[in-house]
Amino acid sequence: MTRTGIFLCTCDGKIGKAVDVNFVAQNLASDARVVSVTPHLCLPDGMRAFQQTIADEHLENVVVAACPARFQEKHLRAECEHA
Numbered sequence: 001m002t003r004t005g006i007f008l009c010t011c012d013g014k015i016g017k018a019v020d021v022n023f024v025a026q027n028l029a030s031d032a033r034v035v036s037v038t039p040h041l042c043l044p045d046g047m048r049a050f051q052q053t054i055a056d057e058h059l060e061n062v063v064v065a066a067c068p069a070r071f072q073e074k075h076l077r078a079e080c081e082h083a
Contacts, residue, residue, distance in 0.1 A: 005034040005059040007050060009041035009066035034059060042072045047079055054083035
């Protein structure tokens, strides 16, 4: 079975105004995926946790639901490759 991690960022509550992030996380978790909810995936602490989770859980695939890709895609890809 492929190890998939799903990372949901609340963007300090901004995304939560349009999407019930906790509801989404609960429903995804029932499929035995690794689901992580963070308030700021793009900040240094969020990036470290992202990378650490990928390494600790031996993830093969990563799905990120966060700010538009044009803002953070390069950084997130680099963290995935590093992990």
